Amino acid sequence: MSGKPKLHYFNGRGRMEPIRWLLAAAGVEFEECFIETKDYLTKLQTDGSLLFQQVPMVEIDGMKMVQTRAILSYIAGKYNLYGKDLKERALIDMYTEAMMDLSELLMSYPFQPEDKKEQHLANAVDKAINRYFPVFEKVLKDHGQDFLVGNQFSRADVQLLEILLMAEECKPDILAKFPLLQQFKAKTSNIPTIKKFLQPGSQRKPLPDEKDIQKARKIFF
Amino acid sequence: MAGKPKLHYTNGRGKMESIRWLLAAAGVEFEEEFIETKEDLEKLRNDGVLMFQQVPMVEIDGMKMVQTRAILSYIAAKYNLYGKDLKERAWIDMYVEGTTDLMGMIMYHPFQPADAKEKNLALIIERATTRYFPVYEKALKDHGQDYLVGNKLSWADIHLLEAILMAEECKPDILSAFPLLQAFKGRTSNIPTIKKFLQPGSQRKPQTDEKFVAIVRKIFNF
Numbered sequence: 173m174s175g176k177p178k179l180h181y182f183n184g185r186g187r188m189e190p191i192r193w194l195l196a197a198a199g200v201e202f203e204e205c206f207i208e209t210k211d212y213l214t215k216l217q218t219d220g221s222l223l224f225q226q227v228p229m230v231e232i233d234g235m236k237m238v239q240t241r242a243i244l245s246y247i248a249g250k251y252n253l254y255g256k257d258l259k260e261r262a263l264i265d266m267y268t269e270a271m272m273d274l275s276e277l278l279m280s281y282p283f284q285p286e287d288k289k290e291q292h293l294a295n296a297v298d299k300a301i302n303r304y305f306p307v308f309e310k311v312l313k314d315h316g317q318d319f320l321v322g323n324q325f326s327r328a329d330v331q332l333l334e335i336l337l338m339a340e341e342c343k344p345d346i347l348a349k350f351p352l353l354q355q356f357k358a359k360t361s362n363i364p365t366i367k368k369f370l371q372p373g374s375q376r377k378p379l380p381d382e383k384d385i386q387k388a389r390k391i392f393f
Numbered sequence: 394m395a396g397k398p399k400l401h402y403t404n405g406r407g408k409m410e411s412i413r414w415l416l417a418a419a420g421v422e423f424e425e426e427f428i429e430t431k432e433d434l435e436k437l438r439n440d441g442v443l444m445f446q447q448v449p450m451v452e453i454d455g456m457k458m459v460q461t462r463a464i465l466s467y468i469a470a471k472y473n474l475y476g477k478d479l480k481e482r483a484w485i486d487m488y489v490e491g492t493t494d495l496m497g498m499i500m501y502h503p504f505q506p507a508d509a510k511e512k513n514l515a516l517i518i519e520r521a522t523t524r525y526f527p528v529y530e531k532a533l534k535d536h537g538q539d540y541l542v543g544n545k546l547s548w549a550d551i552h553l554l555e556a557i558l559m560a561e562e563c564k565p566d567i568l569s570a571f572p573l574l575q576a577f578k579g580r581t582s583n584i585p586t587i588k589k590f591l592q593p594g595s596q597r598k599p600q601t602d603e604k605f606v607a608i609v610r611k612i613f614n615f
Binding site for chain 2: 225241262265266270
């Protein structure tokens with residue numbers, strides 16, 4: 173038994189990607205078991221491995237953890253990426269919850285029906301530029317520090333970088349009006365564990381292509 | 394200045410209800426300011442008090458907290474309803490995410506188009522009885538204790554009670570196959586702070602009706 177966390181999901185980003193990011197940023201090696209067919213998902217469901225019949229599922233520290241947020245909170249708590257006290261945690265939670273809302277919008281874009289895609293993208297970009305990015309730009313401006321909360325690297329920084337890169341995939345110049353976010357992106361990308369994760373050959377997953385989308389539809393829908 | 398938490402939301406359950414439950418269960422008195430019109434929401438937005446232009450927003454301990462889960466986590470931790478260590482916290486988080494998913498389905502049900510309602514209700518009942526309740530029934534069976542995690546009242550228990558009562562509003566006999574959940578419901582409802590919250594006249598909000606759906610659609614524009 174390796175002792176490394178083991179991730180169960182399909183071979184794509186989806187809801188597992190923030191977990192891959194956080195483990196990688198924390199310098200934690202992990203294994204992955206990919207769900208390639210509906211039959212395999214059914215097998216996991218019937219053998220009792222999935223508390224609510226759903227993935228992501230992560231085997232970690234003797235638990236079969238499910239629910240993305242629960243998993244992220246556990247990892248962040250374990251590797252000291254969750255602030256130093258309750259109030260810092262509160263800020264981190266507020267920021268990361270908003271990032272997850274934006275991430276839902278961005279993540280679901282490739283799965284929209286063709287006739288809805290353009291409107292969906294426009295809405296996602298609008299929310300990114302007018303609702304979410306200004307908040308994080310202001311946070312960085314107000315305290316002038318490198319990290320979002322408590323002058324210390326936290327899960328909020330990892331998730332912010334992930335979201336900035338996802339947003340740029342949708343619209344390459346989306347950070348045009350946010351100089352501090354651009355700086356944040358560059359600095360955070362250079363943190364050694366993160367730099368490694370951003371290299372080709374890492375466990376970071378690419379944007380889904382048509383084939384991946386069809387596969388996901390077959391397995392999950 | 395009151396010092397009591399102040400809740401900003403519409404005068405109905407929605408995403409704020411779980412927060413009301415948790416504060417009440419923790420024995421914390423709170424005030425509420427209701428958003429009655431679109432203009433009320435615009436004013437909050439223009440005043441810059443909503444970090445992401447959204448409610449729920451709770452003024453607590455000098456913060457204007459937003460994002461339901463962030464608020465719930467803060468309250469749970471502050472009032473010792475979040476387990477004693479990281480692993481208990483992990484279990485509480487997993488259980489709460491399950492009940493959040495179930496209650497989310499129930500919360501959105503009144504907003505479904507008329508022709509989808511019947512199917513949606515059937516799905517809610519199926520999920521409750523085959524995906525969610527069996528998990529909590531088994532958890533209680535396996536350890537034989539009164540509470541879900543760590544033999545102590547936690548956020549997970551309060552959230553489960555709320556979910557059970559909401560599910561019963563959908564189908565009164567929905568717990569018929571779950572004897573331990575029935576016992577859990579009886580016991581947990583009798584905890585003094587919770588018993589008080591379940592009394593008429595408390596800040597607990599009633600089921601969402603047609604009238605409230607119309608108000609919400611107007612205020613939030615959907």
